[in-house]
Amino acid sequence: MTFTWTIVALVVVLGLCWRFLGSYMVAVYEGRTKWLGFVERPIYRLLGVDQKAEQSWKRYATSVIAFSAVALAITYAIFRIQGHLPFNPGKFGAVRPDTAWNTAVSFVTNTNWQSYSGETTMSYLSQMGALAVQNFLSASVGMAVAVALIRGFARKGSGTIGNFWVDFVRGTIYVLLPIAFVAAIVFITQGALQTLGGSAEVHNALNGVSQTLPRGPIASQEVIKQLGTNGGGFFNGNGAGPFENPTGLTNFLSCVLILCIPVALTYTFGKMVFSIRQGLAILAVMTVLFGGWLAMVTTAEHQGSPAMAAAGVVHQPLGNMEGKETRFGTPSSSLYNVTSTQTSTGSVDSAADSYTPMGGFGMITGMMLGEVSPGGVGTGLYSMLLFAVITVFIGGLMVGRTPEYLGKKIQAKEVKLAALGVLVMPITVLVLTAVAVSVSAGKAGPLNAGPHGFSEILYAYTSQTNNNGSGFGGLSANTPFYNITGTIGLLLGRFAIIVPVLALAGSLAAQRPVATSLGTFRTDRPMFVGLLTAVVLIVGALTFFPALALGPIVEHFSHGSFF
Structure with missing residues (x-):
């Protein structure tokens, strides 16, 4: 299948998901x-x-935090005592405390940042009973929070926004489990591994060399990591390896699984606020941003590697193939990685560290937008709605009237909550990056000097604070310094946004709707789509451009051309 037909097929499938999964x-x-x-x-x-x-929103938020705390404690305990638990054919011992803590927080926050090699660190029980379980549960938490915010817009004079436990259970058993079950079967039929049989010993009779091939319950974890926009993986090689991602069909299906729920939730939003056009407006912004970033990265990788060109390899007909699987090539690899970084997924089928400077720029800036195009399951929608609140506030200032969104007045309280939710991520990323480049423990991490080394550090904190989980590579992140500071980003990037979102939901739900008039700013029209897109881009540019100028931008210009 050519790349053009791949895009066409992806649009068609996601269109069906938008309508039918969203309605479901x-x-x-x-x-x-x-x-x-x-x-x-x-x-x-x-x-x-x-x-x-x-x-109420306070009890809802308390339930989210309490549940996450219990899940964190259980996950951490499993990692620490896995050497004494069953289903451990590799006889792996306890995971180091700082690594166990960082990993437990990572999976509970739907990030799945892994500073270790999964096949040589985690037992089967840890993979199934801790990591795969959290792939379901953390994703369902994000969906529940998004639905609570939708209810805030839809309800009139209400003091409640739903029941977290009910939303959480329903999202898990009715949405995530059925889709993951069917998709896992498809992955197994394509060759993805699913076994408890331990490693396989392979002996080459021609040269007398023996090799140990790690195996495990991989297909079941692979599909939920994609569907729940979790990321991570059983193997360090992630989706580049044939045991996790065996064929072009599974590569395509991975992109569908990653995008289907974030896209469908825009229909869910429109339906629950009684205006499909409102959901379409949000989807339009997400589509414009996703398409722009996909075009940027695909074009950059199609041009070939500047390093190879400098070494005398001028003719690169397949583009920049360094760090990419020949099974997928540059277009499909770019699609997979852009899909992963434009959501909060973080799984990859090619090495981000080997992308061109502008290819790497595209992936890191996709996260810096707040991962709203379309973002993770639940997280993308509620993050975009925070931007929408700020956008209608700006629109109200432009026309000199009290801003409204979906019939609710956007006043000082709502704007402050939205601004807090939007600014937590960039402030955290920039502060942690500044600390890392200022202390010896942080500067010891990157394996490359200069702007590329800075990009490795910036990417790591951007990934963790955005609850993405992808790694740029080239950074020795499994150290006490990066595990501890990364955990700060993981926690703030999750809960310091969820709490303002739920507070906003409570404030909106308590309001009585105001009648529309000729002066009401229509939020289901192209003008709103354009303004919302501009706000997302401007906020991202204003907060991150100076840092980007020290990393991928200066590295790019050192190679000469824009792409």
């Missing part, structure tokens, strides 16, 4: 889907939850 999720979160009620009801009894009782 409305039914799920409104409680109209009950075909797994025999599973759902016992969970509520076990949790001691009344599924008809709703929560």
